[in-house]
Amino acid sequence: MSGTADELCEMDMVEVAEAIRTRKVSAVEVTGACIQRIERLQPTLNCFISIEAEEALKAAERADEEVARGVIRGPLHGVLLAHKDMLYRAGKVTTCGSKIRKDFVPSYTATVHARLDAAGALNLGTLNMSEFAFGPTGHNGHWGHCRNPWNPDHITGGSSSGSGAAVAGRLVYGALGSDTGGSVRLPAGICGLAGLKPTQGRVSRYGVMPLSFSLDQIGPLTRSVRDCARIFSVIAGHDPKDPTSSTMPVDDYEARLSGGVRGMRIGVPTNFFYEDVSDEVRACIEESLRVFRELGAEIVKVQVPHVDILDGLSNVIMASEAATIHGNWLRARPDDYQPQVRQRIMAGLFYPATKYLEALDLRPKVVADVIDAVFASVDVLHAPLLPCPVPRIDETDLGGSSEAHAAVGSLSRLTRPLNYLGFPGLTVPAGFDGNGLPIAFQLLGRPYAEATLLRAGHAYQTATDWHRRVPDHPE
């Protein structure tokens, strides 16, 4: 195979891994093509904070030498990835998208990095993000805003903004992000990608910058659901270094993709999720349900309990934990935060400890109510991801104003409830709006039901080609 550089970049992760493994293409060739593309598009997209091109090419050479000797480290051998700049790698600067940590060099490496390394993946650098992972738009006043490859005047979504832009821009084959209120699912959907927020505790948080230890999860953003399954299989599972990580057995998510959705019960919420959804988004989401029906799924209407207050419950936990984590910097360096980020963190100072603990105590009860009302009668819940077309960067650049906080609430309204529950959620691209920006739906499942979500998403992608569309070069 001797594709053009663009053709190499436009393969998906599973395709390029297979091509490298079977020596149809070399890791050096693929990495070089990505680096060339980054040189062209990074000035526009601003998705990288650091780029380690030389190191990546050297690692690609080693990967090719290993292939020549018949050594394949794992399912991601030679595949070029990059990750949100909050996953620590010993000896490498990890800025967390902030001014405060612009020179922070951790002494230890995140378990997710170690697992991807062991699977043979290559690492190209660190990706832009909202400051300290606070922000559903991708704005960053310290490192510059990240821009959407489909239209650079529009947001990427956040906080894993660079992860969304880099994968959608075909600069890397996959990326990890973090999700505390939608920060994997939103940029995935807004950039036309698959994105998975796993069950709380499914993926190790060791070596990852914390925002809210009760709500944070690490998840992949990829070009296809199949790619998502592959990378998730590598990173999921208990980690002795993270005692909060679950000891539940890990599925072979890629092997369980096949099987289709015939007979699967797909729930459609009758409350909350369709409120204030634009006609354009609604039409797209309903079309995706028609595809599922054609594939043999049964569509079932369900009412989701408590969903209108889950945002509030989540806020109490998130802000209390974030204010504690950031306490010393809030005291010593308040002006080194962007105003909106500082305000959202400082809100945690005003929640009494009893209310924080009540919000945590209520989690099993709320989970039980949602399981009984929803997942006793459906296998997955299907819902819009973003209620509106993707907004512009300038119209959401609102500083520390009340309007900014309202915008934050609006953009993450449909994603935040899932973080309080701790359930898994998968974003799947489902079309485009009138501005040429992606529209997506999300699939929500019971705890540890990632395999079911991935199977449903994969079935949808066997019948549609939204995930195969590639943005025109936004230069």
Add this chain to the structure above:
Amino acid sequence: MNDDSRHSLHASARALQEIELGSEDVEVMLPTVSKSLTAVSKLAPRIAFEDEPALYAPFMERVKG
């Protein structure tokens, strides 16, 4: 929220946290704080005497899909 309450918030913030709290910051934060506390209070009567945060993770494993 009235002026006395706002003043009290400022004083608390200074005394307890040594954090400068601008009035603009308070105006921006208060609606979310108020709404979030209301959400917790709505369900708080369901909390049992023996409930504690550590019950969540094992419960999630019991109800898995």
